[in-house]
Amino acid sequence: MIISIAGIGCWGDGLHGWAEAKPVLRGDTPHDRTSLTLPPPTSLPANERRRASQVIRLAMLCAEEACQQAGCHAGDLPAIFASSNGDGFIINRILESLASPAGAVSPSLFHNSVHNAPAGYWMISHKSHQPAVSLGLHDETLPAALLKAAAEAHAEEKPVLFCLYDAPIPGSLGTVRRTRGSFGCALILTPGRDTSLQLALSLKNGRDVRDPFSSLPESLADMARHNPAGQILPLLQAIACGQDQSISLPYGANHMTIALTHAQP
Template structure:
C-alpha cells in the first residue's frame, strides 16, 4: 500500500463556537466574513425517535447534526455508509454526573447515564437515527483524535473501495475536571469521503505522514479555536477547501508527527 492515500471529500458538516454550519464557516475561513466567537448552538436531533431524543447527550446531538449536514451535501444516505467516530474524551458532562453520583451516598446510577457513558454511545444513536447496518469504528487519541480518525477513514475508503463518513467531536467537562482538560465548548466536524470523483466532489485530498511543523493561523481567534479543541485541528484543511485553493497543509497528529494534506479543488 502506498504511504500516500488519496480520497475525495463529497460532503462537510461543521459546528463549533461561532460557526453554526459549513456554509457560514466557509465564509469565515475564506476571509469573506470576520470570525466572532460565540457559544456553540446544537440543533435538536429530529431524526431520533422521541424516547432516544430525550436521552441524547450533547455529543450525540453534535454528531447527528454534522453528519446529516455532510450526508445531505454529498447526496448519500446513512443506511449503508460505513462510519468512523473519533472523540478526544467522549461525553464530559455524563462522565462528571456519574462521578458525582459515585461520590455521594446514593450510588444508584440511572440506566440512561450508564448506557451514555460508553465511548461508542454516539455511534449507537447514529445507527438508530440512520437505520444503518454498516460497520462503525470508534476511536480516541486525545489531541490527535481528528488525525487518527482521518487516517482510519481514508484507509477504509482506499482499501475497501467504499464511501465512509468521519465524525470527530468534542464536548467540555464541568469543573473540577475542566481544569485538567479545559475544552471550552462543543464542536464537531463530519466529512463524507469517496474513493472516486463524483459530480458532488468538493476536493481531492492526499494524506501522508511528516515531521514538518503544523500550520498555525495568523488570526489569534482562529488559532485559539484550533488549539483549544482537538476536532478543530481540522480547520487549516477546511480553510484551503473554503478558499477553493490548491495547496498543502500540515495538521497536528501524534507527538513528533504531523499529517501532510495536499488539497486539489474539484
C-alpha cells in the same frame, strides 16, 4: 493515498452549519463564539431524542449535514466517529453522582457515557447495519481517525462517513483537560479522484515545527489550538477559500501531511 471529499458538515460555537462557517473561515464575517445549544436530531425516535446529550447532538448534526450535501443515504455508509474527550459532561455528572451520599448513577447517564454512544445513536436513527468505529487518541485523534477513514474508503472502494467532535469537560476533570468551545466536523470521503476536492495523505518522519493554525482568524486559531477536533479548521479554511494547501499534524514521533487539491473541472 488519494481520496475525495463529497460532502461537509460543520457545527460549533459561532459556526452553525457549513454555509454559515465558510464566510467566517474566509475572514469575511466575524466569528461570534456564542455557546452552542443544539436541538435533538429529528431522525431519532422520541425516547432516544430525549436522552441525546449535546455531544451526541453535535456529532449527529455534523454527520447529517455532510450526508445531505453529498446526496448520500446515511444508513448506507460505514462510519468513523472520532473524539478526544468523549462526552465529558456525562462523565462529570456520573462522577458527581458517585460522590454524592446516595452514590446512584442514572441508567441513562451510564448508557450515554460510553465512547461509542454517538455512533450508536447514529445507527439507531438511520437504521444502519453498516460497520461503525469509534476512535480516540488524545490530541492526535484527527490524524489517526482521518487515516483510518481514508484507508477504509480506499480499500473498500466505497464512501465512508468521517465525523470528528469535541466539547469542553466541566468540573474537576475540565481543570486538567482544558477544552475551549464545542466543535464538530463531518466529511463524506470517497475513494480516488471522485470530486473536485481531493486529499493526499502521507506519513513523514519527524515532527513538523510549523504552526498549522497561523492562517486562521484569531478566535478560530484559539479553537484549533484548544479543541482537538478544531485541528481540522485549517483544512476547512482552505476549502472555503478555494486554495490548495498542505497541512501537517503531529502523529506519534512523526507527522501526517494532508495535502488538499482543488481539481479543475
